[in-house]
Amino acid sequence: MKTNLITPEGMTKLKTELNYLWREYRPEITKKVAWAASLGDRSENADYKENKRLLRQIDGRVRFLRKRIESLKVVEYAPEQEGQIFFGAWVEIENDAGDILQFRIVGPDEIYGDAKGYISIDSPMARALLKKEVDDDAVVPTPNGPQDWYINKISYTNLEV
Secondary structure, rough: OOOOOOHHHHHHHHHHHHHHHHHHHHHHHHHHHHHHOOOOOOOOOOHHHEEEEEEEHHHHHHHHHHHHHOOOOOOOOOOHHHHHHOOOEEEEEOOOOOEEEEEEEEEEHHHOOOOOOEEEOHHHHHHHHHOOOOEEEEOOOOOOOOOOEEEEEEEEOOOOO
């Protein structure tokens, strides 16, 4: 089950997507459907069929976004979080082989698309890191067995931790 948490930036992205789909993209596709329908025989009209399909996809995404936005809880940064890993934290970790990873722990709705460097709060990595501090070790369960990670940096402002 997905966690219903989201960062303020993530909520803004979802609302922007919903606004774009509903106010710009859907009216554009609706005009194309109306134009294609005016050409006559719809059974062999590729423009009509394709744009109707697009319209169904848009409507499905709009319904999903409206319900999802309503169910999400925006988690704001709190100064009490400083020094420990919680939701919204940028983290730098390192393993024994010297591999370094940097990412932000966010809600599951934020890890898609252009969200590079984000991991879901529901992931095993994020769960293992929660409440840890700099210089702590975290044991992360993986399909190949547990893996140790060392926490180098924690920040709540940006990726340059």
